[in-house]
Amino acid sequence: MITLSESKGTFQGLFGLLGHGIKYSLSPRIHNYIFSRYGINAVYALFDLPPQDFHTAIQALIRRTSGFNVTTPYKEECAEFLPVLSREASMTGSVNLVKGNKGYNTDFLALEELVRAKGMDLSSKECTIFGSGGAARTAAYLFGNMNMYITVVNRNLERAEKLQADLSRASIDARAVTLKSSISTETLDSEVFVNCISYPEFRYPAMKTALAVDFNYASRSGNFRARIQGKHSIITGEEILVSQAIHSQIIWNDISPDFSEIMEVINVEHTG
Secondary structure, eight states: OOOHHHHTTTOOEEEEEEESSOTTOOHHHHHHHHHHHTTOOEEEEEEEOOGGGHHHHHHHHHHHOSEEEEOTTOHHHHHHHOSEEOHHHHHHTOOOEEETTEEEOHHHHHHHHHHHHHTOOOTTOEEEEEOOSHHHHHHHHHHHTTTOEEEEEOSSHHHHHHHHHHHHHTTOOEEEEOOOTTGGGSEEEOSEEEEOOOOTTOOOOEEEOSEEEEOSOGGGSTTTGGGEESSOEEEOHHHHHHHHHHHHHHHHHSOOOOHHHHHHHTTOOOOO
């Protein structure tokens, strides 16, 4: 573990983000600011690699870095590859942080923290999740363990049904549906809506909700936020990104940067 006293000496550290098509990522801005702010002699880079290079790349990253984050499309594959998983990573089957041979899910820790800060009673209510990948799995297990009924909406019904089956084995009530054109013209009602879809052409229905969760940055969320109706609270992708980055630094370097300060670094106002 890197301590502040060690970081001010000769320590050299390489950290980064493993994914594909990730030039948009704000993670280097966040983590390199943190390294500078705390006097850590390290760098955070993007490891943007195609799927055919995954197995070779992850072994090299484990050996040659001090730790790295994981994003689409490798969160689930990392969980299957690593020999040791944290409780949250093991439960969700999704990894977004690696240190040594151990995988963690700081998305889960971040979302849990942000949801609990809302102080809402969600037990026995419905949660509708758009998507079925790593972020969707994280949200499904988190809200499912809050005793919510989960609906997984995905264009690929087989992937949605796989997530449903995994949730059922964990004693979480869930169903899987496809988003048909007729649904997209209706107004759906759910206590929580979660957006885990990153392509802007996805046709969201109108949504009446108490809480909206968007795993994407505003510039990449398509029209999800615009389709939410009525009075509601929102947890943005920027907030999830900053919170999980702080949890990443706790695991990697035993430091806990200030949330509001890091939000200012990416020029996004905290919505509270």
